Amino acid sequence: MKTFNAKIMTNQSVSTRYWQITLDVSAIDMPVQPGQFFHIQCGDAWKNPLRRPLSVYHYNRELRTLEFLYLVKGTGTQQLTLKKKGDMLNLIGPLGQGFTLPEQGALLLVARGVGVATLHALAREARSENKRVHVIISARTPEDLLTVETLTHIGATVHTVTDEEETSSVESVRSLSEKLIREEGISAIYTCGSRRLSKLVQELADEYQLKGELATEAHMACGIGDCYACACTIRKGNQLKTVRVCTDGPVFPISQAVLQ
Numbered sequence: 001m002k003t004f005n006a007k008i009m010t011n012q013s014v015s016t017r018y019w020q021i022t023l024d025v026s027a028i029d030m031p032v033q034p035g036q037f038f039h040i041q042c043g044d045a046w047k048n049p050l051r052r053p054l055s056v057y058h059y060n061r062e063l064r065t066l067e068f069l070y071l072v073k074g075t076g077t078q079q080l081t082l083k084k085k086g087d088m089l090n091l092i093g094p095l096g097q098g099f100t101l102p103e104q105g106a107l108l109l110v111a112r113g114v115g116v117a118t119l120h121a122l123a124r125e126a127r128s129e130n131k132r133v134h135v136i137i138s139a140r141t142p143e144d145l146l147t148v149e150t151l152t153h154i155g156a157t158v159h160t161v162t163d164e165e166e167t168s169s170v171e172s173v174r175s176l177s178e179k180l181i182r183e184e185g186i187s188a189i190y191t192c193g194s195r196r197l198s199k200l201v202q203e204l205a206d207e208y209q210l211k212g213e214l215a216t217e218a219h220m221a222c223g224i225g226d227c228y229a230c231a232c233t234i235r236k237g238n239q240l241k242t243v244r245v246c247t248d249g250p251v252f253p254i255s256q257a258v259l260q
């Protein structure tokens with residue numbers, strides 16, 4: 001983990017509510033795991049001292065570029081959209097614990113909304129090891145379905161469901177997931193972006209004895225384990241434990257997640 005400045009190569013909207021930013025990180029030599037995040041100074045450090053956490057969307061080791069896909073939500077992400085090509089961005093990272101791949105078998109990734117940004121990096125890593133990857137992307141509208149083409153291009157099989165088309169209920173996602181688990185040799189299941197889908201993935205991992213991991217979100221201040229702003233509860237055996245999402249997570253075994 002280090003603090004560094006990176007030059008912005010592109011920063012543009014990819015749909016009504018989502019933007020993608022690409023940084024030149026050629027000066028930095030660092031391993032970056034899918035599921036890890038960077039803590040980003042989005043605007044003026046004096047007026048807005050709190051950084052914003054964004055997961056790695058794509059780290060290109062050869063080109064030494066780092067990309068993030070972000071939902072424009074409030075002050076921080078709005079300020080990020082104002083950054084132009086050639087501007088410098090200050091980051092801390094890579095931070096946190098990332099995903100782990102199964103030794104064998106195919107992966108099933110279940111993402112909702114911008115949660116697909118986090119799972120996209122995992123899909124790439126798995127495809128680079130020639131593992132089969134199925135991705136269920138759930139969104140409000142067809143326009144909000146992100147990264148379908150990119151994921152298809154890298155050889156993942158993408159299944160989309162939306163609220164608008166009334167295909168995104170938990171029951172629908174369950175029957176699609178169960179079909180894939182039974183027919184496609186799924187050995188591991190991962191999720192990000194929705195509490196109700198996380199509960200579903202937790203149940204499926206338990207019922208079908210799959211390796212399962214969840215990328216969680218929490219409001220963060222320091223991002224490096226000092227302030228406990230991101231504390232959450234996990235289950236270890238019969239005990240409940242308080243952990244920090246920024247250092248102990250953001251990725252946890254799905255069996256440990258406490259989902260109300």
Ligand SMILES: Cc1cc2nc3c(=O)[nH]c(=O)nc-3n(C[C@H](O)[C@H](O)[C@H](O)COP(=O)(O)OP(=O)(O)OC[C@H]3O[C@@H](n4cnc5c(N)ncnc54)[C@H](O)[C@@H]3O)c2cc1C
Binds near residue numbers: 068
């Ligand atoms: C580990 C991690 C990875 C993330 N990866 C991505 C990503 O790849 N793409 C993406 O679009 N978003 C991601 N998020 C969510 C993103 O950090 C928030 O949407 C963003 O901080 C909102 O800031 P804002 O100023 O625009 O919004 P505001 O709502 O104005 O934010 C106000 C405060 O709340 C915090 N906050 C608000 N929503 C969230 C949230 N959902 N999670 C954590 N903190 C929040 C902000 O950090 C800020 O301190 C991630 C969050 C975490 C914890």
Ligand code: FES
Binds near residue numbers: 221
């Ligand atoms: S954000 Fe400070 S401990 Fe996690």
